[in-house]
Amino acid sequence: MIPPVDLSIQHAQVAAEVAVGWEEVFARTAFVGGPQVAEFEQAYATFSGVAHCVGVANGTDALELALRALEIGPGDECILPANSFIATAEAVARAGATPVFVDCDADSFLIDTKAALAALTPRTKAILPVHLYGQIAPVEDLLDQDVFIVEDAAQSQGATRNGAVSGSLGHLAGTSFYPGKNLGAYGDAGAVTTNSSDLADRVRLLSQHGSAAKYVHSTLGFNSRLDTLQAVVLQAKLRRLEAWNTERSEAAEYYTSLLRGIAGVKVPQVLPGNTHVWHLYVVRVPNRDHVHDTMRANGVGAAIHYPTPIHKTAPFATDGSFPNAELVAGEILSLPIFPGITRAQQDRVVEALIGALA
Numbered sequence: 001m002i003p004p005v006d007l008s009i010q011h012a013q014v015a016a017e018v019a020v021g022w023e024e025v026f027a028r029t030a031f032v033g034g035p036q037v038a039e040f041e042q043a044y045a046t047f048s049g050v051a052h053c054v055g056v057a058n059g060t061d062a063l064e065l066a067l068r069a070l071e072i073g074p075g076d077e078c079i080l081p082a083n084s085f086i087a088t089a090e091a092v093a094r095a096g097a098t099p100v101f102v103d104c105d106a107d108s109f110l111i112d113t114k115a116a117l118a119a120l121t122p123r124t125k126a127i128l129p130v131h132l133y134g135q136i137a138p139v140e141d142l143l144d145q146d147v148f149i150v151e152d153a154a155q156s157q158g159a160t161r162n163g164a165v166s167g168s169l170g171h172l173a174g175t176s177f178y179p180g181k182n183l184g185a186y187g188d189a190g191a192v193t194t195n196s197s198d199l200a201d202r203v204r205l206l207s208q209h210g211s212a213a214k215y216v217h218s219t220l221g222f223n224s225r226l227d228t229l230q231a232v233v234l235q236a237k238l239r240r241l242e243a244w245n246t247e248r249s250e251a252a253e254y255y256t257s258l259l260r261g262i263a264g265v266k267v268p269q270v271l272p273g274n275t276h277v278w279h280l281y282v283v284r285v286p287n288r289d290h291v292h293d294t295m296r297a298n299g300v301g302a303a304i305h306y307p308t309p310i311h312k313t314a315p316f317a318t319d320g321s322f323p324n325a326e327l328v329a330g331e332i333l334s335l336p337i338f339p340g341i342t343r344a345q346q347d348r349v350v351e352a353l354i355g356a357l358a
């Protein structure tokens with residue numbers, strides 16, 4: 001079976017370093033906070049080209065805390081694409097604000113920025129462009145609108161747009177270090193990045209019980225911190241992330257070279273100005289469910305990200321219609337991609353795909 005992602009290859013490369021780092025944490029028995037967290041935050045800020053990074057418990061919290069740091073809440077509207085992972089909408093709703101869905105572009109799968117601008121109202125406080133599948137949304141279309149830009153950078157660690165790194169293009173960004181992400185922890189983890197020291201302080205305050213000094217609680221907060229053990233893993237993996245993203249990119253080019261011109265397969269498009277980090281390699285095919293099932297029966301673990309647009313899920317059901325999001329949800333198929341995937345594996349994936357189309 002070729003899995004959609006194989007994390008064991010990454011693990012083998014960092015195992016020794018993680019073991020040493022974890023032994024140090026065990027020796028000190030300091031499991032929350034500590035120098036490892038601060039070092040990783042500094043390293044990730046530098047990697048992302050921003051002044052500040054605040055580690056938090058997961059990517060959904062990162063987005064919620066970013067919105068709360070901006071004092072976005074009840075009565076406020078936040079615009080987001082209908083074709084994201086549900087967490088983008090959860091963060092908005094949990095902050096108390098109203099998610100306003102807009103359609104995506106059917107070729108890039110990224111937020112339709114014209115639709116986003118058309119959805120602005122006097123109540124709009126933020127737009128959350130999602131850098132879906134590993135490439136940055138055309139955020140520049142959305143700037144200068146008197147609303148905040150909060151990037152959902154969960155799938156785009158290391159991606160660039162016109163030279164700017166994912167997580168540095170908006171007022172704040174939330175990212176996720178869920179294990180399968182390009183930079184994945186060994187459990188849940190996430191971070192907020194920003195150039196604003198005020199906003200970074202505000203996120204940090206909220207993330208640790210509304211408390212800047214021990215037992216002084218200035219506001220109602222959360223317990224949402226980056227674990228020390230996870231910081232050790234992330235620091236080891238961050239050193240290798242650029243090389244791993246290059247491996248993903250080479251694998252993506254190989255898929256595209258094999259699939260371009262195959263009738264029925266639409267290969268993924270990279271927007272001009274973008275370097276894509278290929279969190280996922282997503283094609284569009286007819287009879288997707290049949291193709292998916294047939295590939296699985298032939299030992300290829302393709303996947304679907306995501307089968308249901310958010311506005312069709314139970315918690316966010318609306319009667320709004322987002323034709324591109326609905327169209328692509330029925331056609332998208334994520335082919336296995338991960339650092340270390342072999343050409344032989346990719347050949348088998350493509351053979352299974354072409355066989356399933358017949």
Ligand SMILES: *Cc1c(COP(=O)(O)O)cnc(C)c1O
Binds near residue numbers: 085130155177
């Ligand atoms: C993974 C992901 C999140 C949420 O991150 P968690 O760490 O799982 O909470 C948010 N948005 C997108 C687009 C994601 O892929």
